Amino acid sequence: MNYLKAMLGALLLLSGAALAEISVIVHPSNTVSVDQSDLNRLFLGRGSNFSDGNRATPLNLAEGQAAREHFDTQVLNRSSAQLKAYWSRLVFTGKGTPPAEHPNAAAMKAAVAADPTAIGYIASSDVDDTVRVVATF
Amino acid sequence: MKKSLLVTASGLLLMQPLAHANVDISGYASVIGGRVLSGSGVEAFDLPPTFLANYPLVGVYEKEWTFKPDTRFGLQFRANLMDGLSATAQVVARGADDFDARFEWAYLSYDLNDHWTLQAGKKRLPLYYYSDFFDVGYAYLWIRPPADNYTWQIFNYTGVNAMFNYFVGDWDISGNIYTGREDDKENKLLSQFFGSVPVREIWKDIVGGVVNLNRDWLDIRLTYMTYINERYRTIDGIEERVTWGDSLTRRGKFAGISVNMDFGDWLLLSELNRLDLDGSKFDTYMVSAGYRINQFTPYISFADFDSENEKHNTTSLGLRWDFHSNAAFKFQYDDVNDKGVPGWEVAGDSKSVSFGIDLVF
Numbered sequence: 289m290n291y292l293k294a295m296l297g298a299l300l301l302l303s304g305a306a307l308a309e310i311s312v313i314v315h316p317s318n319t320v321s322v323d324q325s326d327l328n329r330l331f332l333g334r335g336s337n338f339s340d341g342n343r344a345t346p347l348n349l350a351e352g353q354a355a356r357e358h359f360d361t362q363v364l365n366r367s368s369a370q371l372k373a374y375w376s377r378l379v380f381t382g383k384g385t386p387p388a389e390h391p392n393a394a395a396m397k398a399a400v401a402a403d404p405t406a407i408g409y410i411a412s413s414d415v416d417d418t419v420r421v422v423a424t425f
Numbered sequence: 426m427k428k429s430l431l432v433t434a435s436g437l438l439l440m441q442p443l444a445h446a447n448v449d450i451s452g453y454a455s456v457i458g459g460r461v462l463s464g465s466g467v468e469a470f471d472l473p474p475t476f477l478a479n480y481p482l483v484g485v486y487e488k489e490w491t492f493k494p495d496t497r498f499g500l501q502f503r504a505n506l507m508d509g510l511s512a513t514a515q516v517v518a519r520g521a522d523d524f525d526a527r528f529e530w531a532y533l534s535y536d537l538n539d540h541w542t543l544q545a546g547k548k549r550l551p552l553y554y555y556s557d558f559f560d561v562g563y564a565y566l567w568i569r570p571p572a573d574n575y576t577w578q579i580f581n582y583t584g585v586n587a588m589f590n591y592f593v594g595d596w597d598i599s600g601n602i603y604t605g606r607e608d609d610k611e612n613k614l615l616s617q618f619f620g621s622v623p624v625r626e627i628w629k630d631i632v633g634g635v636v637n638l639n640r641d642w643l644d645i646r647l648t649y650m651t652y653i654n655e656r657y658r659t660i661d662g663i664e665e666r667v668t669w670g671d672s673l674t675r676r677g678k679f680a681g682i683s684v685n686m687d688f689g690d691w692l693l694l695s696e697l698n699r700l701d702l703d704g705s706k707f708d709t710y711m712v713s714a715g716y717r718i719n720q721f722t723p724y725i726s727f728a729d730f731d732s733e734n735e736k737h738n739t740t741s742l743g744l745r746w747d748f749h750s751n752a753a754f755k756f757q758y759d760d761v762n763d764k765g766v767p768g769w770e771v772a773g774d775s776k777s778v779s780f781g782i783d784l785v786f
Contacts, residue, residue, distance in 0.1 A: 329597070351750060367717075368750060369750070376564045380499070383588065385449075
């Protein structure tokens with residue numbers, strides 16, 4: 289019985305971690321609006337500007353972070369393996385470099401708060417007023 | 426005293442690079458083994474059962490297990506000099522060349538603006554869809570791009586390339602235009618497989634362009650290239666010029682279209698190309714389908730080469746397994762049907778298996 293409860297708890301925790309909402313964040317001074325197709329364009333290296341024409345610097349969380357997995361599958365609609373195959377093609381043909389990676393939410397927030405061109409994402413529970421939220425998924 | 430000064434001075438030199446560049450090192454590797462299960466070979470050429478898996482590099486499988494034909498390692502160094510300027514070099518070591526490492530890419534890249542990038546140096550000739558990432562097995566589905574299509578003898582070129590990228594409506598429109606030449610002093614395919622004397626192959630006045638149209642799950646690529654072919658053969662140490670009829674050169678015109686769909690769990694890939702060499706037509710096409718089941722992607726593929734004399738096709742079945750975040754395991758079965766007119770066979774019929782791992786880092 290206890291064992292079952294523990295299993296259930298673990299399952300809930302696991303699914304909770306995978307399903308936790310993420311927030312797409314930019315510098316507080318950046319007033320741009322961003323939709324999913326903008327995010328695809330920026331995070332797949334197909335464009336380097338926000339929809340208002342200003343330069344954008346996309347930032348990824350490191351692989352293995354739950355929010356990264358959520359962003360890849362829910363926003364970019366691709367598995368991590370598909371994205372790695374996609375980027376390896378661009379990297380080794382001189383057509384692009386993937387977004388820089390930050391190890392965790394704290395590092396991501398610090399990077400976005402310091403750069404008016406930055407755009408990144410973190411778990412919504414990690415959001416504070418050093419950054420502005422432009423979308424949630 | 427003088428000596429120690431000198432030591433200090435050289436120490437300083439070592440410690441201060443000429444420019445502050447971030448050098449990124451990345452790489453890829455494929456370790457593939459395989460063998461021919463059964464095959465006809467070509468009696469007229471004294472060729473035993475053979476599967477020519479890679480034309481340009483002469484990657485050949487026979488009835489003994491081998492890991493050489495498709496195995497390769499690549500290392501890329503990219504120095505970012507800031508303000509849009511970078512220098513990239515790629516060193517590749519191939520089993521087919523006894524792991525003799527060579528610089529296959531070496532170019533400068535400069536971002537003119539948000540849409541255009543100028544590159545100059547040595548690069549892969551971007552003829553077919555998979556040409557420029559031919560070596561990066563991790564980036565595509567099969568063990569290798571279908572051999573019947575990828576039958577070029579010239580692989581790289583030295584010249585200039587202008588790349589562009591625009592976003593129009595929901596379409597991402599990108600591409601490049603390039604010009605250059607390649608002088609291959611001893612062409613491996615012509616010297617070692619299709620012939621027995623050293624052949625120098627020159628492709629000059631190369632001018633080409635590629636346009637990619639991308640939208641969600643749809644990817645369309647158009648390619649065109651024209652060049653002048655010059656060829657020399659060395660017999661008993663004397664280089665003689667190859668002629669075609671009365672002419673010393675031939676003009677090649679290459680055109681192709683590729684349509685790919687990545688829709689949900691389905692992957693549909695196709696490619697159709699024609700090379701016109703002074704009126705002779707060489708047609709190739711390929712269709713492949715894959716279906717993703719979590720980390721597993723089983724696939725089937727059919728590729729065909731057709732010309733007046735040389736005719737062959739390959740049916741392939743395989744599986745890609747993304748077992749690791751940086752690596753994929755692949756297994757593939759290839760059934761080659763060589764219908765070349767007598768004297769124009771490539772390697773005869775064959776049935777082969779190959780398997781291995783592709784990784785990127």
